[in-house]
Amino acid sequence: MFVKNLVKQSLPLLILCGLGAIIAGSTLGLMNASDPNENLFLRIPGLIIVIPAVIAMRGNISTAFGSRLGSAYHLGIIDADNLLNEELKQNIMGSLFLSFFMSFLIGVLAYFISLFLGVSPNPIMIISIVLIAGVLSGLILSFMTIGIIYLVFKRGYDPDNITGPALATFGDIITILCIFASAVFVGGFF
Amino acid sequence: MIYSWKKIVKTGLPLLTLAVFVEIFAGSILQGKIDTLVGLTIFLISIPVINSVGGNIGSVLGSRIASGLHVGYIDASLKDKKMHENLITSIFIGISTYILLSIVIYYIGTFGNIEMSIGFIEFVGIFVSTGFFLICIVAFSSIIAAFISFKKGLDPDDMVAPVVTTVGDVFGIVILFFMISVFGVGI
Numbered sequence: 001m002f003v004k005n006l007v008k009q010s011l012p013l014l015i016l017c018g019l020g021a022i023i024a025g026s027t028l029g030l031m032n033a034s035d036p037n038e039n040l041f042l043r044i045p046g047l048i049i050v051i052p053a054v055i056a057m058r059g060n061i062s063t064a065f066g067s068r069l070g071s072a073y074h075l076g077i078i079d080a081d082n083l084l085n086e087e088l089k090q091n092i093m094g095s096l097f098l099s100f101f102m103s104f105l106i107g108v109l110a111y112f113i114s115l116f117l118g119v120s121p122n123p124i125m126i127i128s129i130v131l132i133a134g135v136l137s138g139l140i141l142s143f144m145t146i147g148i149i150y151l152v153f154k155r156g157y158d159p160d161n162i163t164g165p166a167l168a169t170f171g172d173i174i175t176i177l178c179i180f181a182s183a184v185f186v187g188g189f190f
Numbered sequence: 191m192i193y194s195w196k197k198i199v200k201t202g203l204p205l206l207t208l209a210v211f212v213e214i215f216a217g218s219i220l221q222g223k224i225d226t227l228v229g230l231t232i233f234l235i236s237i238p239v240i241n242s243v244g245g246n247i248g249s250v251l252g253s254r255i256a257s258g259l260h261v262g263y264i265d266a267s268l269k270d271k272k273m274h275e276n277l278i279t280s281i282f283i284g285i286s287t288y289i290l291l292s293i294v295i296y297y298i299g300t301f302g303n304i305e306m307s308i309g310f311i312e313f314v315g316i317f318v319s320t321g322f323f324l325i326c327i328v329a330f331s332s333i334i335a336a337f338i339s340f341k342k343g344l345d346p347d348d349m350v351a352p353v354v355t356t357v358g359d360v361f362g363i364v365i366l367f368f369m370i371s372v373f374g375v376g377i
Contacts, residue, residue, distance in 0.1 A: 003279045010250050011283050014243060018291045021242035022298065025235035029304060032231050041224060048224060049217035052359050056213045060206055060352055068193070077192060087193050094198025102206055109214045117221055168246070172238055
């Protein structure tokens, strides 16, 4: 029974998250154009170094945000009718500040590691790409989390069971799309 | 007021900084293998998939073991029967997921006009064997992280997920390139 439950409950969700990750991976594939002049990873050396770090940062910050909102719900601090209050504002600000600091750190580290690996990116370029992607994805995911939490409250589900997998799946896709957009945008200035 | 942004930043910074350092290391492996990735886009598409499935399996296993430790039906011992049962089921679920997803990715590659100088069997072989070794490492670190944090009086629920996803990201990339060279594909 025990094993059967584990298979029945987690296999479908695992496959769904995997399909979401394929969309995320395909976005990386789009950035890796076969024409060398349009291939972002060749045009912006060091860009690929930041990708695992930005995805992991986004995942850590937003799942922590989601589980804090889940606990806040269980503690009775927020609910569907009292969602946009000061507690939520502090949570969003905390997540965004963390995203800002961490993105800056990732950009700086990626620059120095690139020098060590013999590729020399423009430091301002790589740091701006990470900062824009990190803060933009943080903003989008914060609003998405609030939307998910609101729907979950309205239906009376436990947010702890829903927000984690939902954020993990959408988070990766949105983060890579933000890196893509930010690399194209910042790349236009150099 | 329970939450303040300063407290959230202060609690989050140490673990996040550590994770960023490890993930930058994973990224520099990608930079070192950029020629293989540019030539074989299908592996670039596979990386988020391999890592996300590995991370999810480890997190599910970790939180099941954490609950078992909290409630008391699992002992913090490497010989625990219930823990073995969870471990073997996770490996089974993981391999089934990896097989299915590798087939989906190969067909997306074929129909999406992605340059592919790799056969179906080779790709599925590399993908699934990477997945198998990754699950073993991720499951092991998840169990160890759950046991150690439980014995130290920390909540395993807070510790397991960040440890497992970070370990999984690095090993996913390392094992993938190792298997690519074992199969003798690429540059």
